[in-house]
Amino acid sequence: MTVDSSLKDADHKMEQALVHMREDLSSVRTGRASGAVLTRIMVEYYGTPVALNQLASVNVPEPRLLVIQPFDKNSIPQIEKAIQQSDLGITPSNDGKVVRLAFPPLTEERRKELVKQTHHRAEEGRVAVRNVRRHAKDDMEKLEREHSISEDELSRGEKELQKLTDRYVAEIDEIQRHKESELMEV
Numbered sequence: 001m002t003v004d005s006s007l008k009d010a011d012h013k014m015e016q017a018l019v020h021m022r023e024d025l026s027s028v029r030t031g032r033a034s035g036a037v038l039t040r041i042m043v044e045y046y047g048t049p050v051a052l053n054q055l056a057s058v059n060v061p062e063p064r065l066l067v068i069q070p071f072d073k074n075s076i077p078q079i080e081k082a083i084q085q086s087d088l089g090i091t092p093s094n095d096g097k098v099v100r101l102a103f104p105p106l107t108e109e110r111r112k113e114l115v116k117q118t119h120h121r122a123e124e125g126r127v128a129v130r131n132v133r134r135h136a137k138d139d140m141e142k143l144e145r146e147h148s149i150s151e152d153e154l155s156r157g158e159k160e161l162q163k164l165t166d167r168y169v170a171e172i173d174e175i176q177r178h179k180e181s182e183l184m185e186v
Contacts, residue, residue: 003140003149003157010136010161014129014168021125021172025179028114028121032182033066033103035059043082045075052079056099066101073097106183114183122176126169133165 026036035058042049052058056070056079070076079099080092092099106114137158144154 001139001143001148003143003153003160006136006139006143007157007160007164010132011164013132014164017125017128017132018168018171018175021121021128022175024121024125025118025175028117028179028183032063033060033101035066037088038066038068038083041082041086041088043075043078045078052082055079064103064105066103068092068099068101069097070099111183115180118176118179118183122172122179125172129165129168129172133161136161 023039026034027040028037035053038052038058041052043052043055045055052068055072055075056068059067059069061067068079070079073096076094076096076099080094083090083092083099083101088101090101090103092101094100140149140154140157140161143149144151149157
């Protein structure tokens with residue numbers, strides 16, 4: 001292993017942490033309807049948990065309405081049950097063919113609660129990036145102790161690693177700011 005391979009590995013892992021955090025934040029519902037809020041919902045379908053997006057198509061005909069059209073009409077009760085058991089806080093309705101989710105406007109209190117959730121999830125993303133940095137730094141220091149790299153290479157590697165970390169943390173901060181402004185928008 002070299003400093004460059006360690007940096008490349010760290011970059012890849014930080015990117016994965018960013019992608020995970022972005023997906024996590026997309027499931028936090030805003031005042032607008034978005035199919036992304038359903039990505040984490042699993043439906044018990046013939047005894048097997050299946051992702052909702054594999055059982056139905058999701059459309060957004062209006063800003064505050066989601067329409068879920070199951071591929072199998074018999075799965076509607078299971079879909080409704082999974083949505084009710086989720087943390088969405090929305091009661092589904094159906095007409096025998098589709099499931100409708102009407103998103104009520106968010107109260108000021110609920111908005112603040114969701115902003116706190118967003119902040120917490122973004123902090124988890126920053127912690128994940130810093131953990132990757134710590135592991136990569138440990139790997140580089142180990143290489144230096146084993147005399148595989150010089151002190152100068154270690155120093156250069158640590159500086160590059162810090163630049164990488166700063167870049168990903170800044171990206172997380174930007175995603176968080178965007179999500180919070182989306183939440184506070186009335």
